[in-house]
Amino acid sequence: MTTTLLSNILIIIGVIWIIAGYFTYMQTIKLNKVVHELGEKADRLYSGKNAGFPRTRRIAFAAATNSGTIVDARILKAAFIFKPAKVVPFPELIGKNLNKLDPSAMGLDPLMEKTMYNVLKDFHARNSKKR
Numbered sequence: 001m002t003t004t005l006l007s008n009i010l011i012i013i014g015v016i017w018i019i020a021g022y023f024t025y026m027q028t029i030k031l032n033k034v035v036h037e038l039g040e041k042a043d044r045l046y047s048g049k050n051a052g053f054p055r056t057r058r059i060a061f062a063a064a065t066n067s068g069t070i071v072d073a074r075i076l077k078a079a080f081i082f083k084p085a086k087v088v089p090f091p092e093l094i095g096k097n098l099n100k101l102d103p104s105a106m107g108l109d110p111l112m113e114k115t116m117y118n119v120l121k122d123f124h125a126r127n128s129k130k131r
Contacts (some may be wrong), residue, residue: 002113034076039063042064048125062090070094073092075112
């Protein structure tokens with residue numbers, strides 16, 4: 001390999017790394033914004049994620065009262081690289097109770113269903129500590 005080819009490869013890798021870092025930074029900004037917005041609406045904020053290295057990951061947030069009734073919910077969809085994160089509302093959850101929620105009966109895709117199970121896992125883990 002010539003030094004020119006090697007330096008070109010390193011430049012390309014560096015540019016890709018910078019772009020990926022930018023999208024990761026923007027995802028973190030959106031995540032913090034969702035946490036602050038939903039945190040003001042309810043007593044507790046529960047989250048769950050399903051992430052894999054090469055695929056789109058989803059992070060679900062459910063703002064709920066102390067009794068488990070969901071006041072507001074959002075989903076953050078993010079890809080590994082070269083795709084900006086997107087926050088979308090999740091109105092199907094509003095008004096439901098986390099104690100009685102069954103993600104398998106909601107008709108969600110498998111990735112989102114797993115994410116909702118992780119929200120429930122967070123809910124049960126944090127509420128079992130109070131007892």
